[in-house]
Amino acid sequence: MPIEPTSSTPISLSVNGAAHTAEAEDRTLLSDFLRHGLGLTGTHVACEQGVCGACTVLVDGEPVRSCLMLARQADGCRVETVEGLAEDGRPAPLQQAMTDEHGLQCGFCTPGVLMGLTYAHRAGLSADQAVTEVLRGHLCRCTGYAGIRAAVERHWQGEEATA
């Protein structure tokens, strides 16, 4: 059985506000396209089965497991990744809250957690809902979720991040 040739097609999409056009093989996952096609390695891949949530990005504002979306499906879409959260070189308040509250240890699940919680905050969910409905879709093996919950509390209370 010979290996069938696979076709590539250029796709255009906006990532963190910047327009990109790049070739994507039909079978390429959005996660791999972002990481290896565009070099945006902040989005992590930890299961490729849609369970762990590490690869979560926002596509047209909605949270998406980027390992469960084909790159070609994102053609013409507006994608946001962890690299786009900081504003003017300063960490976004949620990023600062995660830092201050020790919401991460190894940091591998963190980009997905941040994107999930960014969605939750924008969608107007309460801090409780952010945990029970969104954080619930993310696996973290290090923190026991305590620091992440503390970061959610801090961020949702809108406290000024301490320097």
Next chain:
Amino acid sequence: MTASDAGRGAGPDAGRMIGRAVPRVHAPRLVRGQGHFVDDIDDAGALHAVVLRSRVAHGRITRFDPAAALAGGEALLVLGPDEIERFTDPIPTAWRIPGQLTGTVALGDRTVRYVGQPIGLVVARSRALAEDVAELVAVDIDPLPAAIGLAAALAPDAPRLHPEAPDNIGGRIHFGDDPAALDAVLAAAPHVVEREFAVQRINHSPMEPRGLLAEWIPATGRLTVHSSTQSPHAVRQELATALRLRVDHVRVVTPDVGGSFGGKVTLYVDEALVCLAAVRLGRRVKWIEDRTENLSSSYQGRGQRARARLALDADGRFLALAAEITGDLGAFAIQAGSGPFQVTGLALEGPYRFPHAGATITAVHTNTVPTGAYRGYGMQEAAWIRERLIDEAARELGHDPVRLRLHNLLGPDELPYTTRTGLTYDSGDYPAALRRAAELARERARESTGTVRRGVAVTASVEITGFAPSALLELFRIDWAGWESARVRVNQDGTVTVFAGVIPVGQGIETTLAQIVADRLGVPLDWVAVELGDTATAPYSDLTSQASRSVTLAGGALVRAAGRMRERMHALAAAHLGAPPDEVVLDGAQFRWPAGNATTGWSEVAARGWRGWGRPDPDRIRLEESVDFDPPAITYSYSAHGAAVAVDLETAEVTVEDYWTVNDSGVLVNPAIADGQIVGGVVQGLGIALVEEAVHDPATGRPLATGFTDYVLPVCADVPPVTVEHRCTPSTVIPGGFKGLGEGGVIPAPATVAGAVAAAVPHIAHRLTATPLKPERIWAALSEAKELSEAGELPGAGDDRG
């Protein structure tokens, strides 16, 4: 920028860094997606590997034919058993058990012994393409009868895995009192509680699976490997052995590591094959383990059974504790081998007084993936046996479980104390921690409601930390170095670089080490950079960040190294100012000599030092201090844990509603990092207690939980708030007074949860001997109790559903 710049953060608190909950120094980078994990390294031009694995649990490879894979040109290399055998040697085991004859893990063996065992490697231009061509390699394996699980491997007619291990027994050892003497004490005791216990196999499940990028430069004959490992020096040594290279021709670099928990402490066969491929091709070759591989082929933790007996006198005083422990090595005794089972025996007694105690450990080969280190190994299994037995004794004899524990706990005036198995506990107040946990239990107990039954329990345990004096390892004939080394360098601009052999795997060690050095030097934290994880620059470290030893041993070394550096900087400053050394004080970025009304900058002193100006000693010019620290003894942390659980009688679900710990790990460098280690450990313990289980099909040996849908990790909804309280008894053997805490969270958690379940549904308490306490297991026990009750054989249980 120089250290004298005010912007660098010299403030009134500069220098007082131990005990401060500062944010992790790497967090700002990681929250911005600027992690640097193996798969993040620029891999332009690198080739991609896929590992070929056995699909049968036991068999002989009769055919390995790569022709079809190579025919189209997409496969650039296919390694099979022949080529692997020709170019490699086996990977040696470090920790053996008496009688052990299987001391290596073979690479090119034509006999396969577990599903998932690497048998070959395919390299292509992309991962997807490598997976395509891997499907074209023709492999035939003649199946042999397989021994799946301990019972099957120990059956009289069991298939034999290794000719040199008859009856599949990989070795046996006894610790503590002689078995005959123990039997005599147990036979004469007024009360004996006996149970059969089991702890399931666990997959470490780091969020980042294993992976490596190997580069061989033919011209220089040097191999550089970026690997998501916890142990770069050990991996370098093992790689050199496996690939027949000089150690100094192999460099292992660990970039960011996305969790490890004991799962990345040794060289795996598949990793060696990736490096072999790089050597054969003279190219960069990359392999990232996928989750299916991780859950089925990465070495696992735990996997043991025990028959255990606790003897008590009429007053509830412990008379003896005895256990026969059977450990599932899997197909090979890997690096730590039977170590986890041996630690179970050594740590069995915990913080209690036992006039007699002992354990016999039998290590058994089975046709499943090997087991090895997992966070808290041996100690968690020991706590499971001991604390469950104590709860059962209390229930059977009508004692209050807290009072029974307090009655038998070692008091502060009894320390140091040597257990029957030879562990010498250094310091602490074990009863005080337990009393506090029991007080919290009284405050937090909640009533049962309807078909939801509630219970609370507390446990006590100790944690071996700062493992271990090298002489002790020599005594046990464990082929590891126990010591650590660390180096402090004050750079020409006054910044400080710290080198240590321990490894950051998310635990925050780069932050705590920086705090220790900043504190001892008296400089701001952000002057200090910690460099870890590159065998080209890091001090040698064999055990690195395992066994709760990073802060204790590397931190202990740095307390001394930074202390010496502080003296040298003060002496240089004093010489420069013409002052007596003891009259010079460091105030922010300035050295001041108040009496002489003179100052000089820290960075100026550093610059002069590197020029050799004013040096007191011609043989000691560069501003570096390196200290080797071999701990004189193990130092023991301890804790009391408490849990409140709810058991739903209708669905048999156990919910942990509250959890608390009272912990003593001596001097804490960063309390927030300490809490993170403890809470993270507790939640991994909840995983063992309730949901995680690496199951193999008993007939085929195939792993059944190969994704996170089936290998269930705790999610935030499963995790209660965890209260962490600290006490502080400084270590007497570690500079700085530190004790480790990386594993204390996980050790007692399953036993604590089970104790609370037993309190909630006492009529099935005797059945709570195996983890995980998944709903079906609870349901089976409840159903059995209900049937017995209906048959009139178990009065008092009743139909709990009302």
Next chain:
Amino acid sequence: MKPAPFEYRAAGTLDEALALLDPPGRSIAPLAGGQSLVPLLNLRRVRPAVVLDLNRLTELAGVEVTDTAVLVGAMTRLHDLERHEGLRAALPVVPQTAARVAHRQIRHRATLGGSLCHADPAAQLAATAVALGATLRLRRAGGERTVPAAEFFTGPHRTARRPDELLTAVSFPRRPGFRYRFEAVTRRGGAGFPLVGVCVGVRLEAGAVAEARIAACGVADRPLRLTGAERALAGYGAAAADGALGEIADAAVAGSRPPSDLHGSAEFRGDLLRAVLRRAAVHLLTEGS
């Protein structure tokens, strides 16, 4: 792992999609939300020649509430189903069931049609579709047919959908006087799969059950209508609820064929079915009135 090679085709209209499926020949996997299909592609357990992306077929997304039924387009996302005001008023059990699927991130992508066509025997919405007596609209090039939900599911991950057909819409009838409740016991973990779930509907007359509709998931190789339990439930009222529910649950278990697997034996699932049925019935007969 990465998917085996396939050709990606995105249909712009339903007709275009149906034309691609006709005539059948190459294996074509319709891609809806992708939350079940893509993991299987990634594991190479499913290896279609073509992946046919339906996500641009906005014509298949939406909810239409009439006096007699609720018509839901197959490409309606579960999250949209969950929060649709008209649906919440007309048939609240549908959004209630949808909200029990996994978590928000999954529900933002997963679609009703994708979930039903994936035909996981434990899938929540399939049980509710069967209990409600929903009909599924299947289109092919030049034709359409409707299939009752109870006949649509033919086995684990097997349905009556032919390779040249697409599920376009699901019609949930509004039965006068009926109230429904979905209850499930969910496996722990990030995926949130149900072990056993049940959708119970009752029409009460004078405080007693005049008519019942019950279907369960996770208790057979497909979602199962439990007619024995329906008959047993008929006639019972709130006052009798406590004592009678045991018999009703027994009837339900007698009519089920639970599987045994890693997450539970058949016997255990049988007891869970009793538990969820009791919960649903108690809710409908007491709290819900």
